[in-house]
Amino acid sequence: MSLNATLLAVPSILRDFSPAGAGELSLLRSASTVSAVLLAVYVYRLLAPSAKGSIKQLGGIPIVTAWTFFTKRYDFLWSHFKKSTDPHFRFQVLQHQVVALRGEEARKAFFDTKSLDFIEGYKILMGGAPRLDDIDVSDKGGDVPWFNKQLLSLLNRKRLTDALPTLLDDVNNRMLGWGKTGSFDPFKNIYDLVFQMTVRMASCAELAQDMEVLNEVQKLYWTLEKSATPTALLLPWFPSPAKKAKEAATKELFMKLYGFVELRRNAEVPSSDAIDVLLGQGLSTQEIVGFVLGVVFAGVINTGINACWALVYLASHKDWKAKAKAEVDALIEKHTNTSSPENLARRLATIPISAWDDEMPVMEAVIRETIRMAVTGTTLRRNILEELTVANGTIQKGDFVAYSLADVHLNDEIYTDPYTFDPNRYEAGREEDKKATFAYMGWGAGRHPCTGMKVAKLEIKVIVAMMLAGFDFDIVDKAGKRMTKIPVPDRNDIQQSRPLGEPCYFKFERIVD
Incomplete structure (x- = not known):
């Protein structure tokens, strides 16, 4: 019936x-x-799918549906997309409606439409990021344009030039701690490098050089990342262990950073560090703390993933590793004194920023391909202005919108053998990343390009150059044997994108001090 x-x-x-x-x-x-x-x-009405504004509504119990969205987001989205040819579907999270999109038309609307707000999109559907209102502290910072304005003031070429020697010293000191030979987990050690570099660029020397406090801050950030559980996100009122851990970690981070900002505010001699620059622009302590928290979280999550996977792919593809090493060696030969007794980091520091930017085409292609393969997460928005029509479907005011980057980055209609590491796909005459609108999303698109792209690329290049020029390394399993099967990112791992299944390690020997 x-x-x-x-x-x-x-x-x-x-x-x-x-x-x-x-x-x-x-x-x-x-x-x-x-x-x-x-x-x-x-x-029947609860479980049966329905059409709402010409977008199919998933059936099922909302909290069960939403639970899978938070625990296995990639699998959730693509299992439903594979059931039909529709460019969208909608589902419910708590009292909110979420519309999932795919396809070129939807992608263009997602990244180009003013009504789809970036910040509002992440407030409810993405946990892990530190938020001062979680600890009843008013976040006096502004919107995305305000954030980008502060970031741009810190990432100009002069500041990058001045910071390069210090960044290389930080990396070298960490690498010295690895010893002459051994093995390590790149998703631990490389993240450590990125974390210190990001803190260095976003805060002050006093914090970046205090290893004890730096390690405490890093531990607090990973506590925040682990606190993004389905229970904490779906039941924000419930005093779960994850919610309590997030509040405690956020409060401790706030207090630590507040102390360093006040330290720099009261310093007799100003410096060129980021906090001093922001103080000079008249920002309050709370504004600076909120800004630094956001920069470090975004920088470590994104740059950390890309630096790790760039090295994993190079270690797994000896031909590309050889090409990248030859490029680094040529850069050293051209721009440094090869007879200098100084260590590798000091010699690399004499290479001008312009050369790091413009004279590394192999590294550029490797980074671009790494991001295409590893960055397949879900970007989020919220419709804050008016009803929209996207791909013949209606997105109501207040709806959240989700777009999986796998829709474009792993699309075999755009990229030949999309699961194969092939940096040549971007070379002149082939240029697969230009075959469709926003065919490459590695550095943002439309209304939200990545403001931190230059510093992110520099950090990755510095780490990879130090590894290629300073070490002989290979990718191995836990038994120390070379891995014959190339690791694959866990696409459900929202924050770290670690390898799916068996972990990988780098077996290394230092060859240049």
Whole structure:
């Protein structure tokens, strides 16, 4: 029986079991039958898919549906997309509606439409990032343009030139701690390098050089990352262990950074460090703390993933590793004193920023391909202005919108053998990344290009150059044997994108001090 037929049948059921015809027992049966019918109608409407504004609504119990979205986001989105050819579907998270999009038309609208707000999109559907309002501290910082304005003031070429020797010294000191030979987990050691470099660029020397405090801050950031559990996100009012851990970590981070900002505010001699630059622009301590928290989180998550996977792919592809090493060696030969007794880091520091930017085409292609293969997460927005029509579907004001970057980065209609590491796909005459609108999303697109691209590229190049010129290294399993199967990112790992299945390690020997 159809839903409509069931509803139409209710009056006749009541008549058949009316008390006048059958007495008290019939009345009880009537009530039970009607209750069963109404329950069936409710369950049907709850579980059955429906069309809402010409976008198919997923059926199922909302909290169960949403749970999978938070635990296995990549699998959730693509399992539903594979069930139809539709460019979108919608589902419910708490009281919110979320629209998932795919396809070129939807992609263009997602990244180009003013009504789709970046910050609002991540407030509810993405945990892990530190938020001062979680600890009842007013975040006086501004919107995305305000954030980008502060970031641009810190990432100009002069500041990068001045910072390069210090960044290389930081990396070298960390690498000295590895010893002459051994093995390590790149998704630990390389992240450590990126974390210190990002803190150096975003805060002050006092913090970046205090290894004890730096390690404490890093541990607090990973506590935040682990606190992004489905329970904490779906039941924000529930005092779960994850919620308590996030609040405690955010409060401790705030207090530590607040102390360093005040330290620089009261310093007798100003420096060129980021906090001093922001103080000079008249920002309050709370504004600076909120800004630094955001920069470090975004920088470590994104640059950390890309630096790790760039080295993993190079170690797994000896031909590209040889090409990249030859490029670094040529840069050293051209721009440094090869007879200098100084260590590798000091010699690399004499290479001008312009050469790091413009004279490393192999490294550029490697980074570009690494990002295409490793960055396949889900970007989020919220429609804050007015009803939109996207790919013949209606997105209501207040709806959240999700777009999986795998839709373009792993699309075999755009990229030949998309799961194969092939940096040549970007060379002149081939240029697969220009075959469609926003075919490459590694550095943002449309209304939200990546403001930190230059410093992110520099950090990755510095780390890879130090590894290629300073070490002989290979990718091995936990038994120390070379891995014959190339690691694959866990696409459900939202923050770190670690290898799926068996972990990988770098077996190394230092060849240049």
